[in-house]
Amino acid sequence: MAENIIMAVDDSPTVTKFVSFTLRAGGFKVYTACDGMDALEKLSNIEGSVDLVITDLNMPNIDGYELIRTLKANEKYRDTPVIILSSEENEEDIERGKQAGASSYLIKPFKPDVLLTEVGKYLKAKQPV
Amino acid sequence: MSIKNTEITGQIRKELEELTASIGKMMDVFRQIRQPIQESSDKVPTTTKQLERVTQQTEQATQKMLDIVESITNRESDIIKAVGQLKKTIQEGGVANNSGIEKLFSDIQANADANLNDTMVIMEALQFQDITSQQIEHAVSQLEDIDTKLKALLVTTGAKKDVSLADPVRKSRAFDPNANYAVDHTTHQQDVDELISNIRKP
Numbered sequence: 001m002a003e004n005i006i007m008a009v010d011d012s013p014t015v016t017k018f019v020s021f022t023l024r025a026g027g028f029k030v031y032t033a034c035d036g037m038d039a040l041e042k043l044s045n046i047e048g049s050v051d052l053v054i055t056d057l058n059m060p061n062i063d064g065y066e067l068i069r070t071l072k073a074n075e076k077y078r079d080t081p082v083i084i085l086s087s088e089e090n091e092e093d094i095e096r097g098k099q100a101g102a103s104s105y106l107i108k109p110f111k112p113d114v115l116l117t118e119v120g121k122y123l124k125a126k127q128p129v
Numbered sequence: 130m131s132i133k134n135t136e137i138t139g140q141i142r143k144e145l146e147e148l149t150a151s152i153g154k155m156m157d158v159f160r161q162i163r164q165p166i167q168e169s170s171d172k173v174p175t176t177t178k179q180l181e182r183v184t185q186q187t188e189q190a191t192q193k194m195l196d197i198v199e200s201i202t203n204r205e206s207d208i209i210k211a212v213g214q215l216k217k218t219i220q221e222g223g224v225a226n227n228s229g230i231e232k233l234f235s236d237i238q239a240n241a242d243a244n245l246n247d248t249m250v251i252m253e254a255l256q257f258q259d260i261t262s263q264q265i266e267h268a269v270s271q272l273e274d275i276d277t278k279l280k281a282l283l284v285t286t287g288a289k290k291d292v293s294l295a296d297p298v299r300k301s302r303a304f305d306p307n308a309n310y311a312v313d314h315t316t317h318q319q320d321v322d323e324l325i326s327n328i329r330k331p
Contacts (some may be wrong), residue, residue, distance in 0.1 A: 011303060012259040018252055058263075058303035087260060087308035094324050105321050109256035109310060112249055114318065 003029040004123045005048070009039040009055040009067065010085070015108070019054060019085070022112040023119065036062025040070060049076055052122055054115075057086040057093065065100045072101035081122040085110065161285050165278035176271040179306075183261045183268075186310040190257035197247045197254075204240040211237050257310045266304035 006028050008019040016032040023030045031046065033039035036059055043050060053071065057064035064084060071077040081103040086093065089107050097105055104118050211233045218230060283289040 010259075012262065014255060014258045018256060021252060058305050060303050063303065087263065087305045089321065090307075091324060094321055107318050107321060108308070109253065109260060111253060 003027070004051045005029045005031065005046075006119065006123070007031045007033060007039060007043060007050045007053045009033045009036065009053065009059070009064070011035050011056065011059045015056065015085070018112075019115065022115055025112075026116045026119070028119070028123070035059040036064065036067035036070070039067055043071075043077070050080060052119060053077075053080060053082045054085050054119075055082060057084060057088055057097065065096060068097070068100040068102055083118055083122075085115075158286055162282050165282060169275040169278050172271045172275055176268045176275075179264050179268045179271075182309075183264050186257055186261055186264075190254045190310065193254050194251050197251050201244050201247050204244050208237050208240050211240075260308045260310040263304035263306075263308040267306040270304075 006023055008016050008023070008030055009032070010016045010019070011034050013034075016034070020030045020032055031042060031050065033042050036055070038061075039053070039055070040062065053067075055064045055067055059067075062070070064086070068082050068084075071080060071082065082101060083104045083106060084097045084102045085106045085108060086097075087108040088094075094105050103122065106115060106118055215230065215233050218224060218227060218233075224230060280289075284291065
């Protein structure tokens with residue numbers, strides 16, 4: 001059985017590293033991107049598809065909201081769950097994220113078990129490492 | 130005599146008119162510079178507080194990591210000691226019916242598990258770098274704004290004819306000005322989950 005693939009998008013290398021580490025330890029395959037534009041480029045080059053996207057909101061070039069809207073407008077990724085991972089915690093941002101099409105919203109700094117639980121709502125880890 | 134007085138009066142009037150015009154021009158300059166000075170002045174305390182927060186949160190995260198590293202080091206010492214005792218027991222042939230061995234294995238296992246958990250806590254604490262870098266980016270953008278306003282003032286007041294603006298090469302990161310490391314996000318996350326479940330899908 002193939003591994004579930006997750007794309008983690010954040011302009012902070014510290015965050016992408018920690019998210020990747022947590023998810024790989026949880027049994028997922030992870031791709032990373034440094035902003036929305038990088039994510040879209042990588043997604044278009046990936047063979048097959050990504051099962052879930054985790055994205056920050058404040059990013060250069062293409063921000064998280066635009067990334068989500070672009071994915072939701074794309075037939076291939078319309079139904080792919082998107083989790084927002086952001087330090088923004090006001091209602092306006094949460095609502096904007098949801099309206100853009102995000103499935104969940106996690107606040108930074110995050111705990112690894114919280115991230116894995118949230119991801120687990122949409123995907124099942126094939127084999128914990 | 131009266132002609133001289135008239136000349137002097139005329140000269141004084143001319144001087145006074147020029148002085149009034151000068152004061153008028155200065156008033157215009159003051160009006161122009163009042164707002165940027167006020168804005169710059171308002172930004173300084175915010176920037177100072179933000180940088181103080183960075184220092185505090187960096188220190189807090191560092192202390193936390195140092196405490197965890199100390200615990201890991203202590204457990205590692207216990208593991209090394211226990212492994213030494215195991216080796217000695219095995220070499221002396223006292224493995225059979227030795228109840229102490231089982232306890233040594235349990236202790237090693239418990240310490241190794243605790244160390245694994247603690248390394249995860251260290252990684253979690255390292256997220257302070259992302260949060261504080263956003264705070265620093267915000268402080269830098271505030272300082273750049275002040276810099277731009279002050280340079281514009283130099284041009285307005287005539288102190289300089291032209292000034293270069295902030296370094297356009299500097300790579301800035303998108304940031305959340307309210308990013309905070311030093312709070313317990315557990316309660317916030319519950320509120321966020323509740324909120325997001327109540328928002329209708331588009």
